[in-house]
Amino acid sequence: MDTKSLIIEKATILFQQKGYKSVGLTEILKACNVTKGALYHHFPNGKEQLLIACLQVLNEVIMTDIESIFRRHLSTKEALLSIIDKLIRDLETEGTITGYTFSSIVSEMATVSEPVRHACSALYENIQQIYSAKLVTDGLSNESASAIALLMTASIEGAMMLCLTQQSSDPLKTIAKLLPKLLKDI
């Protein structure tokens, strides 16, 4: 694996876990066993450029991952539960944010950096697009499909935040029980 990918991979994990500002360049470099020279060779514009690269890679990873889940499961309900379940497993093994959520980055950077805000916005939009498309094949109208897709994304992100503060995966488990009910009666 090349250095650039290595840096992106390690940095992504750290950014998801601790946010942007809380992670120093030195911390990232230590995790990769790489020095400043190498980093600034691949990312001449420094830390923010690295973050955006991370978000782009994250975008691709999440997309292929969620798409494959939706291919494996026939019903939207099963697919959704499978996604939440993976978040729960990640949370319980790692103890921090991983996988499909990046709220730590959003809330810290959205008001501070336009390029970062755009990258995050694209990511959320893609996720909701997948949910929404599936719901349309389930027979929903475009409007209600995208509305429910939004509620799914929002409640997962919000539950993730509650999990963080409570240091427990219960909030995710709770919405995993409630969201399917929402899918039934529409």
Next chain:
Amino acid sequence: MDTKSLIIEKATILFQQKGYKSVGLTEILKACNVTKGALYHHFPNGKEQLLIACLQVLNEVIMTDIESIFRRHLSTKEALLSIIDKLIRDLETEGTITGYTFSSIVSEMATVSEPVRHACSALYENIQQIYSAKLVTDGLSNESASAIALLMTASIEGAMMLCLTQQSSDPLKTIAKLLPKLLKDI
């Protein structure tokens, strides 16, 4: 108004808007027209102590505010809509996070500082407690009341995050339409 309260008030706004690390002490002091000496007199343990003081005050403000909303509205649905509506109005006038949400602080600090995580956890718990108590008087069992209270909190926080990235209040408006349906059929 005394200096201590002034500092807390201004700092709370800045922390909600830009997160913790992104706000420098100098920025807070400039907003108050106060100097470092005064700040460190009131908060000897510095910035983190100030943040926790902000969260405690925020806790009280949110509690009295939400409680009064619930007193004014007979139905849980109306009260919830009124709360979301206030968030939307704040968002549209200020353009940033205010009011009942503090996701920027949570996601940045929960993994970094235990005292801050505790303060945030208490705040979320209080909010959910109010929702939940009201739902119980509506006839729900304790379990389903607290589950739905959690979904309400999570989806509002998540929607707030989506509003930030999209720079639009639409996500909040969407969940304002969907959540009442959830309250109907339980």
Next chain:
DNA sequence: GTCTATAAGCAGATAGAC
């Protein structure tokens, strides 16, 4: 492409006058 050494700036925090 990767390293070391160093720069330049800003953060949070302190000391002591008033």
Next chain:
DNA sequence: GTCTATCTGCTTATAGAC
């Protein structure tokens, strides 16, 4: 209780050897 001046350490970023 509030001010100014200062300190220390850490941050991102750069320069230049290899």
